[in-house]
Amino acid sequence: MSTLPPLAAEPETEEVKPAPVRPRGRAAARLLPPTRLTGPIPWVIAILIALVVIAAAGGLALRNLATNARADLSSAVSVQVIEPNPDLRAARGAAAVKVLTRMEGVQSVRLVPEAELVALLEPWLGEGATSNDVPIPALIDVELTGSASRADITRIETALAAQVPGARVDAQGDFLRPVYEALSAMQYLALGLIALVALATAAAVWLAARNAFAGARDTVEIMHLLGASEKQMSAVFLRDVLREAVFGALAGAGLGVGAVWLLGQQFAALDSGMVGSGGLGLTDWLVIAMIPLIGVLLALVTARITIALALRDML
Amino acid sequence: MNDRLAGQVKFDNVGLRYGTDPEVLSNLSFTLYPGSFYFLTGASGAGKTSLLKLLYLAQRPSRGAIRMFGQDLITMPRERLPELRRRLGVVFQNFRLVPYLTAFDNVALPLRLAGTDEKKVVKSVGDMLDWVGLSHRAHAVPPTLSGGEQQRVAIARAVIVRPKMLIADEPTGNVDPDMALKLLRLFESLNNRVGTTVVVATHDVHLLKKVPDSLIMRLHKGQLSDPTGALRYPPRAVSPGGGEPE
Numbered sequence: 001m002s003t004l005p006p007l008a009a010e011p012e013t014e015e016v017k018p019a020p021v022r023p024r025g026r027a028a029a030r031l032l033p034p035t036r037l038t039g040p041i042p043w044v045i046a047i048l049i050a051l052v053v054i055a056a057a058g059g060l061a062l063r064n065l066a067t068n069a070r071a072d073l074s075s076a077v078s079v080q081v082i083e084p085n086p087d088l089r090a091a092r093g094a095a096a097v098k099v100l101t102r103m104e105g106v107q108s109v110r111l112v113p114e115a116e117l118v119a120l121l122e123p124w125l126g127e128g129a130t131s132n133d134v135p136i137p138a139l140i141d142v143e144l145t146g147s148a149s150r151a152d153i154t155r156i157e158t159a160l161a162a163q164v165p166g167a168r169v170d171a172q173g174d175f176l177r178p179v180y181e182a183l184s185a186m187q188y189l190a191l192g193l194i195a196l197v198a199l200a201t202a203a204a205v206w207l208a209a210r211n212a213f214a215g216a217r218d219t220v221e222i223m224h225l226l227g228a229s230e231k232q233m234s235a236v237f238l239r240d241v242l243r244e245a246v247f248g249a250l251a252g253a254g255l256g257v258g259a260v261w262l263l264g265q266q267f268a269a270l271d272s273g274m275v276g277s278g279g280l281g282l283t284d285w286l287v288i289a290m291i292p293l294i295g296v297l298l299a300l301v302t303a304r305i306t307i308a309l310a311l312r313d314m315l
Numbered sequence: 316m317n318d319r320l321a322g323q324v325k326f327d328n329v330g331l332r333y334g335t336d337p338e339v340l341s342n343l344s345f346t347l348y349p350g351s352f353y354f355l356t357g358a359s360g361a362g363k364t365s366l367l368k369l370l371y372l373a374q375r376p377s378r379g380a381i382r383m384f385g386q387d388l389i390t391m392p393r394e395r396l397p398e399l400r401r402r403l404g405v406v407f408q409n410f411r412l413v414p415y416l417t418a419f420d421n422v423a424l425p426l427r428l429a430g431t432d433e434k435k436v437v438k439s440v441g442d443m444l445d446w447v448g449l450s451h452r453a454h455a456v457p458p459t460l461s462g463g464e465q466q467r468v469a470i471a472r473a474v475i476v477r478p479k480m481l482i483a484d485e486p487t488g489n490v491d492p493d494m495a496l497k498l499l500r501l502f503e504s505l506n507n508r509v510g511t512t513v514v515v516a517t518h519d520v521h522l523l524k525k526v527p528d529s530l531i532m533r534l535h536k537g538q539l540s541d542p543t544g545a546l547r548y549p550p551r552a553v554s555p556g557g558g559e560p561e
Contacts, residue, residue, distance in 0.1 A: 222411050225373060226472075227401035228428045230394065 045248025053256025059190030093138035249292035329379030357534030404478030
């Protein structure tokens, strides 16, 4: 064994060589021990991604519901003619219809038939709705060509004031303002939940990467002293993190989409007009499809930063 | 740049302390010339391992200046250190083999880190394992190798990249005298044939006589003494590799 064999290294040059190509594929695989998806981290990521998918789907559905409801009611105005005398009420109702029909910016005017009003009120007032003991105002549905602004309401009130005293004008959207505000709050809640779960995902990946690094510290030190660059050492760890994150993200997305589909079926069975308008469109599904991808990217960035910080302790 | 300047390692008033403890190495000023063979001796705790750590770039000095192969280590950015480390071969006292990699893969590690083509890796590692007499153990993992076999794997890993400087920490500590002599001959072969600078830390005084023309650096309580004139300027011994020392 005294004869030195020919060696692989290139002849020496005095210039510092550029960074080598990062070991890939089988070569990279030989630098760290083979790992299997046996730890809890892929499942933690799966659960967190499932929660994000459910929260995002909920938030998007609420947004759609609020948007559709706003669109339906934004140009609608109700005019109530409050008059206990039925004949006078009918006359003033007709007069109001005339005034409103002539107004600019009004697309349609409909005097709601009294029978329809009675039918609407009967569930709350019972048989009292059909007696004359409870005066029911005449109700006129007005559809404007654009959204009903405060100025439009004032303009209608002014136009009606002379001929229809006691007329009350309301934008129908105002009735649902508390509902919109509640929906908006729930959307913010969903966003907050997504942010919290994203933080939890990053924390889980940080712990996993730190533990993996601590477990392989001896190997990393050896690689370091043999001339491995930070990129090379990160790359072999990131390979495992990527595998775990992809598994967790796909499993989580599957769980989340399954849960959303089941919830969708439940809500669809309610057959409620408002709930029905809260379905998910193609764009929404595309946004949901981005979640596992973003989860994997978040995991990679977190792991990269964690490993870079750990490597900084070495010279 | 002059070849000899580019190949040398120069310490100038170097000190090393860990944290706020007193210095473990003080006022080290010396030059290692390319192609020379140095023994680093000293009692336990004299600072041999600390000095080796500075040499194989595991540690930065607390003060002073170090130039290695024409590069200033003090001002060199951290991300360029790996390139310099790839010019070194290190045999650690406890071998530091990767326990789950085979002997073959352990020896191949520096080549793969340097991005060497896999066909070349297979050929070179095969030759190197032949050289250290371990071809038949190529697929064995370190825990199944004897101490001497592990040591030879560690040496093969250190020399496979044809290092400019080989640093060995007590490389004969775990082998019998015959094997110790064989290992020394390997280092001499590398030193003579490739012109690699060799630094061997040992406290085995018998070894020092086995390598003709070797130079001795002695550490005592963190200070260097120079019994063979190895650290003189110019060194007293002949300068291997031809030419006059700077």
